[in-house]
Amino acid sequence: MTVLRSALDLTSETYTSNRAHQLELLTALTEQLAVAAAGGGESALRRHRERGKLPVRERIALLLDPDSPFLELSTLAAWGTSFTVGASTVTGIGVVSGVECVVVGHDPTVRGGAMNPYSLRKILRALEIARINRLPVVNLVESAGADLPTQADLFVPGGRIFHELTELSALAIPTVALVFGNSTAGGAYVPAMCDYAVLVDRQAKVFLGGPPLVRMATGEESDDESLGGAEMHSRISGLSDHLAADELDAIRLGRQIVARLGWRKQGPPPAPHVRDPRYDPDEILGIVSADPKIPFDPREVIARTVDDSDFDEYKPLYGTSLVTGWATLHGYPVGILANHRGVLFSEEAKKATEFILLANASDVPLVFLQNTTGYMVGRRYEEGGIVKDGAKMINAVTNSTVPHLTVNMASSFGAGNYGMAGRAFDPRLLFSWPGARLAVMGATQLAGVLSLVGRASAAAQGRPFDEEADADRTRAIEAQIDGESHAFAVSSRLYDDGVVDPRDTRTVLGMALSAAHSGPVSGRRGFGVFRM
Known part of the structure; x- marks a missing residue:
């Protein structure tokens, strides 16, 4: 036995x-x-609902098959930082029309869904999981774009999102974008690089530069709808594959797209x-x-x-x-x-x-x-x-x-x-x-090693060893390593998936x-x- x-x-x-x-x-x-x-708290959520929009987690719940599980990933991203826990995005693995998919959803109640460095890491990890496990991707898009004060940490590595999306397409791993709101500047390339794009009428806004930027750059006067609205992209530019009447219709269309993929597991x-x-x-x-x-x-x-x-x-x-x-x-x-x-x-x-x-x-x-x-x-x-x-x-x-x-x-x-x-x-x-706990070694051992090194250095230089200062350093180092190796801190940095x-x-x-x-x-x- x-x-x-x-x-x-x-x-x-x-x-x-x-x-x-x-x-x-x-x-x-x-x-x-x-x-x-x-997310962004009660007041931000209330304003979001007053605009007739659903919160990101409700969008995900409606997208997934009824009573099916959702394996949320990197939920504690940005924990312990100045950014909101969760990093203004929700990612995970769930079943859509019978197909296991990676879901990436922006949370517009947190700074309009703007992407900070932790959001970037979280999205890139979700796309990597999709690639290595051969899982279709459904993006629920509504983002104000990059968090501009942290652009130095976003611009160069942010291009990797485009790389991952286009590589997924080349690997015949389907990608779908359901656009519920703003998808501007670099974010406009997300629906453009996905295999399928659904835009919500009178809500989706997809353009490289909004009306103020266009006016400054070219002197041209325009409004959101004529510049990058869902109807324009559905009738004129061809960026949109489906014009959704509202958010529920967009989710229905997204489920329909996945259902028609003819997806088969290879394992x-x-x-x-x-x-x-x-x-x-x-x-x-x-x-x-x-x-x-x-x-x-x-x-x-x-x-x-x-x-x-x-x-x-x-x-x-x-x-x-x-x-x-x-x-x-x-x-x-x-x-x-x-x-x-x-x-x-x-x-x-x-x-x-x-x-x-x-x-x-x-x-x-x-x-x-x-x-x-x-x-x-x-x-x-x-x-x-x-x-x-x-x-x-x-x-x-x-x-x-x-x-x-x-x-x-x-x-x-x-x-x-x-x-x-x-x-x-x-x-x-x-x-x-x-x-x-995750670290090069335990906090006590690491602090002890540094103490021994300090003693050896003092002896080699022929100077007295300051026991009191060493004790203070040891306590400080132990506290630092204990904090850095904490499960929440490790998950915050995306060193695990949750x-x-x-x-x-x-x-x-x-x-x-x-x-x-x-x-x-x-x-x-x-x-x-x-x-x-």
């Missing part, structure tokens, strides 16, 4: 304290998600009959240690995530700080790599490398469950070849072509982040739990796997040179 047997004690003090800690973190997460959902379908885990995913909250220095058994998480809690472990007696094995998740076969006691030794690195090769040989997607402090250091381990063994694992992760999905459960430090498919290694989707409730991990991974199977699922048969 390969069904996991849980050893979790639901009555223990450890379980109770862990659960209480996670619930506190989830309360903080819920508060920030509510801030993002509020294998999931098993027709799926069994839920034998253990309650709610119990994951009591598994994850409140103290990140205390490891927890990832098998307990796996037992509450995979189908029927069935996990066929690979090399269970070798390299035990890394758990590897085969399972199915919502009917999709997966290979799982999960950190157990944090540190990766040579045995774990070689075990992971072999496992990744096997997954590629059998075309099986990989799920990485991170909780690592990195690769082991020390003379004994250097002599044993930890560097070249770690390089094998990183080589395998880099060159693996089956879909990778990553979840940072608790800690993702040092090169362990790389070996466990961190952001730099292009996982199809990457999520974090609210208590997760912070998720641990109890939703099975659902999130199932949706991610389904999205990844829109494209082909095939492994690499030839790898680079492994240093033996």
Whole structure:
């Protein structure tokens, strides 16, 4: 039998304290998600509705199939900055007319939907997800264009949006623009570069320069409608494919366009009959240690995530700080790599490398469950070849072509982040739990290293070491690293695709796997040179 047997004690003090800690973190997460959902606030929303317009989230809800899920992405973008949480856009993966699509929607209640540097990162990441997973894109357009005070951070990288849209078209991945309001200057190219464009009558405004700019540049007098209105583009310029009577009509037309794409997934379908885990995913909250220095058994998480809690472990007696094995998740076969006691030794690195090769040989997607402090250091381990063994694992992760999905459960430090498919290694989707941390190393360790370096420098120069100043620096550095490695701060920078409730991990991974199977699922048969 390969069904996991849980050893979790639901009555223990450890379980109770862990659960209480996670619930506190989830309360903080819920508060920030509510801030993002509020957009520009009540007054801005009221003005928007008074103009006869729907909020962006209502537009998305009407676009998606009834009662279908929406996997929102990068919800905490711009958290902790001067910009509104969510970065004036909503992105995610949802089902439109039976087709999984990436949805990108501007929120015009936040500075007219103007794009700031975090909005740009968020949109580019959504388009990248569409490209690598072969997902059609539906843009819900209403934006005042670039946030001009930050144009220096927008103009050059902003051109990448046009690059991504035209590349998607070249790859035969359909793109649709539903234009509800302003789409000016560079934003005018979004409907122009999409395969399909729907403009709402008397609302959509698409032009490179508005009437004031045209008057200044050419002396020509014009108004919004004659210069770039929906009817003009539908009857004269030909930019618009469909003239929508109102927003509801535009959404109807958008769904109709997607329905007629004849879209077919290229990956294998999931098993027709799926069994839920034998253990309650709610119990994951009591598994994850409140103290990140205390490891927890990832098998307990796996037992509450995979189908029927069935996990066929690979090399269970070798390299035990890394758990590897085969399972199915919502009917999709997966290979799982999960950190157990944090540190990766040579045995774990070689075990992971072999496992990744096997997954590629059998075309099986990989799920990485991170909780690592990195690769082991020390003379004994250097002599044993930890560097070249770690390089094998990183080589395998880099060159693996089956879909990778990553979840940072608790800690993702040092090169362990790389070996466990961190952001730099292009996982199809990457999520974090609210208590997760991401940094070159833990705050205490990093501050301690800098302190030791300072002591050595003072000794080399023959000067006394200032203990009091060192203590002050240590406290400041620990606070800085702790803040920078916080899950919300990491997600704010788009280093993951969202912070998720641990109890939703099975659902999130199932949706991610389904999205990844829109494209082909095939492994690499030839790898680079492994240093033996």
